[in-house]
Amino acid sequence: QSVLTQPPSASGTPGQRVTISCSGSSSNIGSNYVYWYQQLPGTAPKLLIYSNNQRPSGVPDRFSGSKSGTSASLAISGLRSEDEADYYCAAWDDSLSGSWVFGGGTKLTVL
Amino acid sequence: QLQLQESGPGLVKPSETLSLTCTVSGGSISSSSYYWGWIRQPPGKGLEWIGSIYYSGSTYYNPSLKSRVTISVDTSKNQFSLKLSSVTAADTAVYYCARDRSIAAAGHDYWGQGTLVTVSS
Numbered sequence: 595q596s597v598l599t600q601p602p603s604a605s606g607t608p609g610q611r612v613t614i615s616c617s618g619s620s621s622n623i624g625s626n627y628v629y630w631y632q633q634l635p636g637t638a639p640k641l642l643i644y645s646n647n648q649r650p651s652g653v654p655d656r657f658s659g660s661k662s663g664t665s666a667s668l669a670i671s672g673l674r675s676e677d678e679a680d681y682y683c684a685a686w687d688d689s690l691s692g693s694w695v696f697g698g699g700t701k702l703t704v705l
Numbered sequence: 706q707l708q709l710q711e712s713g714p715g716l717v718k719p720s721e722t723l724s725l726t727c728t729v730s731g732g733s734i735s736s737s738s739y740y741w742g743w744i745r746q747p748p749g750k751g752l753e754w755i756g757s758i759y760y761s762g763s764t765y766y767n768p769s770l771k772s773r774v775t776i777s778v779d780t781s782k783n784q785f786s787l788k789l790s791s792v793t794a795a796d797t798a799v800y801y802c803a804r805d806r807s808i809a810a811a812g813h814d815y816w817g818q819g820t821l822v823t824v825s826s
Contacts, residue, residue: 596751619823629780629813631752631810632810637818638816638817638819639752639801639813639816641812641814643815644810644811644814645811645812647812648811650811658745679772682751684752684812690768691765691768692765693754693767693768694754695754695770696751696752696753696754697751698751698767699751
């Protein structure tokens with residue numbers, strides 16, 4: 595059972611815009627930054643979004659992040675076949691002595 | 706270009722201690738800007754943060770694993786290591802090391818390729 599809640603799957607056709615949600619609580623998303631990672635099949639996760647809505651160098655601006663209250667979203671516009679991957683949200687959780695927590699992941703299928 | 710590489714046994718017996726090392730190249734592990742962390746992923750499942758360490762040796766661990774985890778750093782070798790004791794089949798996972806940019810609120814930005822550790826007799 596993941597601390598952050600994501601839908602297990604999402605899909606879209608090439609060129610479409612898709613969004614993936616991530617729901618948390620006041621101890622994590624509600625009071626800390628949200629991060630998003632992309633994991634292509636058989637590879638290590640790659641940082642896609644940090645500090646809620648910042649893109650590391652080299653990440654296309656088709657990817658964007660947002661946060662409101664205790665929820666966050668990742669939006670992918672102009673969907674491409676190479677975007678087919680697992681996407682994970684993450685945040686620092688202030689409960690207990692603190693910990694990084696992740697969502698369970700969303701499998702994005704490009705139809 | 707910063708690179709991280711995990712190494713260690715791919716098979717560990719139940720109740721024994723899992724030991725992995727992450728070698729950092731292309732940058733110094735002694736930078737004051739970063740922590741260095743371990744994250745694991747059971748087969749077909751999601752990501753779980755294990756813990757992180759600063760070059761000075763300061764550590765912070767996942768509370769759910771804290772009693773079994775030790776992370777250490779060897780700045781002379783530009784390496785940091787993970788020990789997980791009393792392992793069970795539930796600890797079977799791909800183990801990743803990563804650069805932790807918590808200080809700058811910039812996430813885990815560089816990852817190793819991961820190494821599969823199977824717990825089985």
